[in-house]
Every structure is written in structure tokens, then in C-alpha cells.
Amino acid sequence: DAKTTQPPSMDCAEGRAANLPCNHSTISGNEYVYWYRQIHSQGPQYIIHGLKNNETNEMASLIITEDRKSSTLILPHATLRDTAVYYCIVRAYTGTASKLTFGTGTRLQVTL
Amino acid sequence: DTGVSQDPRHKITKRGQNVTFRCDPISEHNRLYWYRQTLGQGPEFLTYFQNEAQLEKSRLLSDRFSAERPKGSFSTLEIQRTEQGDSAMYLCASSSWGDQETQYFGPGTRLLVL
Numbered sequence A: 001d002a003k004t005t006q007p008p009s010m011d012c013a014e015g016r017a018a019n020l021p022c023n024h025s026t027i028s029g030n031e032y033v034y035w036y037r038q039i040h041s042q043g044p045q046y047i048i049h050g051l052k053n054n055e056t057n058e059m060a061s062l063i064i065t066e067d068r069k070s071s072t073l074i075l076p077h078a079t080l081r082d083t084a085v086y087y088c089i090v091r092a093y094t095g096t097a098s099k100l101t102f103g104t105g106t107r108l109q110v111t112l
Numbered sequence B: 001d002t003g004v005s006q007d008p009r010h011k012i013t014k015r016g017q018n019v020t021f022r023c024d025p026i027s028e029h030n031r032l033y034w035y036r037q038t039l040g041q042g043p044e045f046l047t048y049f050q051n052e053a054q055l056e057k058s059r060l061l062s063d064r065f066s067a068e069r070p071k072g073s074f075s076t077l078e079i080q081r082t083e084q085g086d087s088a089m090y091l092c093a094s095s096s097w098g099d100q101e102t103q104y105f106g107p108g109t110r111l112l113v114l
Helices: none
Strands: A009-013 A018-023 A031-038 A045-050 A061-064 A070-075 A084-092 A106-111 B005-007 B010-013 B019-024 B031-037 B044-050 B053-057 B065-068 B075-079 B088-095 B109-113
Touching: A009 A018, A018 A031, A018 A084, A018 A106, A031 A061, A045 A061, A045 A070, A070 A084, B005 B088, B010 B019, B019 B088, B019 B109, B031 B075, B044 B065, B075 B088
Parallel strands: A009 A106, B010 B109
Antiparallel strands: A018 A070, A031 A045, A031 A084, A061 A070, A084 A106, B005 B019, B019 B075, B031 B044, B031 B088, B044 B053, B065 B075, B088 B109
């Protein structure tokens, strides 16, 4: 699976949009971009995933560049409860199961 | 709540003892994964099952580790002769074919080996 690069940490003011970038320049055609987050001492929480189109759900939006070499996770109105480590993961989906390869993620701190 | 559950949530043991963790996946999920997470690192893959069959094992899974999923539902992870280096969070996840194999994680079992 392709390697991802994320900034180690980011800050965001409560109520503002949090934009978390991820580079995956070696992504292949059958690889999806997944985002998970992990709040302190809890298991990772699935947020969103996409292949090449932008995706939105009740938690966040995922913007993938046209060349698919980078993406941005957007939390539209960050709250203190969004403080967590956010992981960007690229994983091939070929109809069979495959492991997730986590990096060290971006630690997002939401402040008042 | 119909999410992934894990038991126990915390375990303290002495070096050399055996420990066993249990994972109950989301109903109808036929794939189940185990990961391990040490402090400051992201989770690392250990092994996964499709129904009862263990289909992949990481090199991290030493001979002291064994995982089972006897009836294709819950799974157990046993560590024999624990070492201090086994101290970590052990995470379980499950997925189904119909959801592009999106993995949903449980709360984890935190192990401390003294």
C-alpha cells in the first residue's frame, strides 16, 4: 500500500473548519484513501473514505485532488471533542480483505 | 450498541503469565482483524480471519501469540509467557464485503506486563 505523509500536529480554533492534509504521491489506481481518528485511549474511529470523487458524510468531507496524489479531510465546525490523532491511510481494495497500515498521524488540538 | 466489543478493557499481569483477550465483532461481519498499538505509534497489524480461517499473520505475531476464531464469530488472542515488551493496546476490528471492507474498531484491551 502507498505511503502517506501528514503533518505531525495542527491547531484549530473551536467553531472553525479544520483542514487536515495528506500526501500520497505513489497511490495506485485501485487504492482508496481512508481517514480514521483516535481519541485518547480509545480505538480508532472510522471517519470517511474515497477513491477519486469528493465525499461527504455527517462527520466530515474528503477532498481528493484530481491527480489523487493528495487529499484533505475537512471538519467543517471543529469542537473540543474533535481533538484527536487523525490517520490518513491508503489501502487497495480488490474485493478481498486487507490490513490497514497506520502511520503516526496528525495530532489535532482544538482550542477555545 | 452493536459495535465491536472487547474484553477485558484493561489487564495487568506479571511477566511469564498467560493472558487471553476476547473480541466480539459486529454481527454479520465475516472478517476480523487484530492490531497492536504501542505508546506514540499507530496501530500495527497482527493477523486477520475470514470466518474461521486465519488468512494472514504478521511477523510481529511471535510463537507466543495465538489467535482463534472457532465458530466464525468471536475471536480470542492469547499471549503465552508474557514479556514486558508485550505491554500495549490490543485492538480488534471487523469488516464485511458489502461495505468495501471498511474496518470498524473496538475500544481495545490495554495490557500492562510488570
